[in-house]
Every structure is written in C-alpha cells, then in structure tokens.
Amino acid sequence: MPKTVSTPMPARRPGRPRPADMVIGLFAVAVLALAVTFVDAARGVAAAGPALAERAKLVERLGLTDLVLFTEARYTRHPSQADRHAAFQDHPFAFEHFPSGALMTAPRPQGFR
C-alpha cells in the first residue's frame, strides 16, 4: 500500500481498540478453542480407556459381532452376518423399506467363493 494514501477509515475515538485488533483477538480465542477441542478429545479418549476395554471384553466373552446401531431389521442389526443379497433379502425384487437400509451399504463381496 503506498504510504502517501491515507486510510479512508472513520476516525477512531482515542482509547477505543481498532477493529483489526478486536478481530485478531477473536480469531486467537477461536483458534485457542480449536486447540482446546484436541486436548479435550485426548483427555476424553484417555478417560474412556477402561470403559472401551470393558466393552471389548464383553464382545469377546459373548462372541458378539456387531454394534447395536439399527435394531429394525436383522440385516441392519447384524450387517456382518447378513445374507449375501441383503438388503434385498426378503424378496429378489423387494425394495429396501427400512430407513437405515439407506444409511448403510449392503455387505461387500466377501468370503472364499
């Protein structure tokens, strides 16, 4: 910016902070808050360690295979155990009628054949 040009800004009252300083301050606070989310996440993960281990142990003990996310149909409750042609397993021409069927993909081709 050439030095000869005066900034066409309204004159500031003495003692009042510049808008740029206020915005820089607000951004600094927001960036700090962003950093705090990472610290909070790290603390949350550390605190959840025993509960996660307990869940994993329960899965191992009971031989569970899936998360309880969608309990409305058997192929959404146990996607890893569903028939090969899930989600259309009730009838070859049946349209998917459970909302959660639209949220998750049909199992990818797996196995040995």
Next chain:
Amino acid sequence: MRIWFNRQRALLDFALSSLRRRLGKTLGLLAVYTVIVAVLASVMLFSHALRREAALVLAGTPELLVQRLLAGRHDLIPGAYVDAIRGVRGVRAAEGRLWGYLFDPAAAANYTLMVPTDRKIAPGTVVVGSGVAAARAAAIGDTMSFRAYDGQLVPFKVQGVIDKDSALVAADLFLVSEADYRALFGLPPDRFTDIVVTVRNPREVRTVAEKIDAVLPDTRIILRDEILRTYESVFDWREGILLVLLAGAILAFAIFAWEKASGLSAEERREIGILKAVGWETADVIRLKTMEGMVVSAAAFLIGYLLAYLHVFHFGAALFEPVLKGWSTLYPEFHLTPFVDELQVATLFFFTVFPYTLATVVPIWRAAVVDPDQVMR
C-alpha cells in the same frame, strides 16, 4: 517485521470496514457457511469416532464364524458340522452358537436373543441389555413373558441388566439358557445358529477357512477381518443418504458462494476503481479482497467446527439421532469416545477456506487489472 504487521493490520481494518458496509450480506453468508461447515464436520467427526470405536470394541469378535447356507439363505447348522470342523488341521476349538431375534409385541421392538457361553443362566431367567430394560421398564426381579413357537407362554425372570456403558454392543441383548432358547423356538438339540471357530495360529486363519470351506462346501465363512471391514464401510464418508442430501445443500451453497464471491457488484467495482485511482497497486487490492474472503471463510470454519465438536461429543449428536434411529424402537443411548482425526480436520479446513477465498480473488484480479477510469464508469 513490525512494519509488515502494521501493514496487515491496516489492511485488515480496511477489509473489515468494507465487510461492514455490506453487513447484512456478510452476516447472511457467514451464517449459511457456518451451518454447512458444522453439518459437514459433525458427519465427519461422528463417522470417524464410530469407526474407531467399532474397530477397538470389535477387535475381540470371533476369529472365524461358520454359517450354513441353504438355497442362498442362512440356515441352522447341524451339530455334526462342529465335529467336522474340529477335525480340520489348525483348528483349536469349535463351538456351536445359539442366537437369533425375538420380537416383543409389548414394546414393538426386536431383541437379540442369545445363549451366552461365558456364564450359566438358570432356566426361566434372563439377563437383558440396558435398551431392553428401558423399552419394557423392567428391573431385576420383574417377569417378562413371550409366546413360544407352539403358543405356550414362556416366562423369564430378569436376573440382571447389562451395564449402560456397554449399550453400543449390548443394548438389545436378551441372554437366556440353552433349554429356554430351544423351548422358545422348538429347536432340535443338534442344531445351532452358527459355529465359532478359534485357530491355533492366527496367521493361518485364511488357510484354515479355506480348509473348512473344502470340507463343508455348503457353508459361508466370515472372518474377523471381514467383520471389521464391514464396519469400516458402514459409515464410509462418501456413502449414505445423509451425505447425498448434504451434497445437494453443499452444491447449493457452492453456487451461492461462487455467485457471491465471483460476481462483483457495481459498488465493489467502483470501490476497486477508487482504490486504483488513489494509487493502490493491483497486488494490494487483491490482498485486501483475499483478506475479506479469509475473514469470512476462516470464521465460518472455526465457528462451524467448534459447534460440530460440541454437537457430536457433548450433546450426543442429537441432530443425527432421528436419522440413525430410523424405525428402530430400541436405540442405544451412547456417548461416543472423542476420537478426532487431525488430518480430517486439516482437510476440512483446506476444502472450506481455500475454495471460497480463491473464488473471491479471480474476479477482483480481473477488475483490478482494468483501467480505474473504465471500472468506475
């Protein structure tokens, strides 16, 4: 350094005054931009945390599962198959599992009925997941009755409730004794739902699976790796109707932002003309306008991301709940562990801040290189 900083401060002052002149437009854009970033970041944080949690929790899922297929569908597996699998080299143990689904008309909910192998459950009693207990308002000592295959009423006394902390894997469990399970469905004693297999050497799982497949060709074998992969893909970022719907909103926003950023108003053209006429360099004008774009997009990113973090990890992803629940009556109440992928956050920053800023620069550059007199006219 100080001169450079003061120069940037002066530029920022100027950029802010320019944004303030179009306060309504700027705030409107910032609000829409923030909402888009917040929703995108929520989907990203939610799906990443869920995938990580699934990978950690399901690490102990059965190494190898054998299902019997009949006419392309899952069928009950005969007890003789358990012995056949035990005879395969490399197999350490094979156990028949009994599990299935139980529809409860009183709560209009599906439960996962299971005979646990880690504990003995006395006939006539049941251990339920926290979701089942909540759906039926059942407590220890209460009785729940279900109609068996022959119409007989089978009562179950609630012996225990699985801790709420494990709701993500056990909310809908209904653990009963083998005798009750067989009585409920009229299952012959030599039939199982599927078979759990453990192998001697974990590196040979695939080879053992191939051997079982050769011995029992009418079976489908599910490896632990495949279960984990299923969960990696279930909430894949690119998939799902939520993102398809979001794609429409994102596209609409992209058009709106592009239109707003790239189409210069007459007032903005005049402003650029005046700046050039009073001696501003083209580079200064571009720097000024880039700063305007950066202020809006960086503010939208920071506010949007912070809102998303609070939404997903401190308010239980309340906005996604209706979508995830679908038609399920029984839905686990769980708080996700805040697994955050820094690379994903950086990618979100890059894709939300830079395109908008760049979109503002191109038309400014076009207007700024033209003769001021022509621009002002």
